[in-house]
Amino acid sequence: MIIQTVCVLGGTGFVGRHVVAKLAAAGYRVRVLARSREKSRHLWPLPDVEVVEADVCDEKVLRRQFAGMDAVINLVGILHEKRRGDFKRIHADLPVTVARACLDVGVPRLLHMSALQAHEHGPSRYLRSKGEGEGSVLRAADHGLKVTVFRPSVIFGPGDSFLNMFSPLVRLAPVIPLACPEAKFQPVYVEDVARAFVASLGEASAFGKRYDLCGPKVYSLKQLVRYVAALNGVCPVILGLGSRLSYWQARLMELSPVKMLTRDNYYSMQADSVCDCPFPAVFHIQPAALEAVAPAYIGRS
């Protein structure tokens, strides 16, 4: 399959900007559909990248923007709902619309971003909605669409929202009551995720597959917070909360206008975000260790 033109949804986000930069560097012509062209300024200087302001939930708009494209990449996702039903709309319904629009206008290839542990019967609404979306796009393969689904653990790299969220906290608070301290993660570097997306585009063996993406090492949440603290040159007391207190902390923090932890995040953390196999060999990527990357962007400097 020869792919020259790629339309990216969610290309303005943390993962999206890495994927778009990699596509541009590899010589693809890229169209990014964004809610705000102005907010996508960082993409403007990239060669052969066109940013189009569009409502990605409108199927007519998608059909128009997808026409003539060789591939579509859907990275749109949220971690917190602003309104009840957002998870379903963004993670479960949008992928159906995207797959249908691809089939309608003859786009042959679709890459879809899901999440590790996504499952229709997962413990949280986030994971269930991701599982639903993933199932729908894979079913579109029965109609001839060449689909690949990616399921990363938590993603790290400059500008991530996970490790960066803990930096101000560890610097400010001498004691940190931490919900779900033993929840397990296997963080994966954003550059490795982006490389896997780009490498998979024309890779026939990836058609119809879903790939779990993890870094080389498993950490508990408490170990990760302790590591962020060490990079910041501080040593707060980290008080791991038991299950009931973790739930109540999430419930209270959910009321804050700045969403750091919600009950749905608490439920997501009931499933360890770890892989049971190494990084998919088909992409020829040796995933980077957290310790090799994080010191460059986390810490006092």
Ligand SMILES: NC(=O)c1ccc[n+]([C@@H]2O[C@H](COP(=O)([O-])OP(=O)(O)OC[C@H]3O[C@@H](n4cnc5c(N)ncnc54)[C@H](OP(=O)(O)O)[C@@H]3O)[C@@H](O)[C@H]2O)c1
């Ligand atoms: N980061 C992680 O650790 C991680 C782990 C596993 C899976 N994922 C998945 O990877 C994908 C990208 O994550 P990310 O970390 O890059 O997230 P992000 O930085 O928040 O980017 C999300 C993207 O989705 C777009 N988006 C969100 N809600 C939208 C809506 N209602 N309509 C249109 N566009 C909307 C955003 O557009 P605007 O720029 O206009 O807001 C942005 O481009 C998501 O599907 C996420 O679930 C991420």
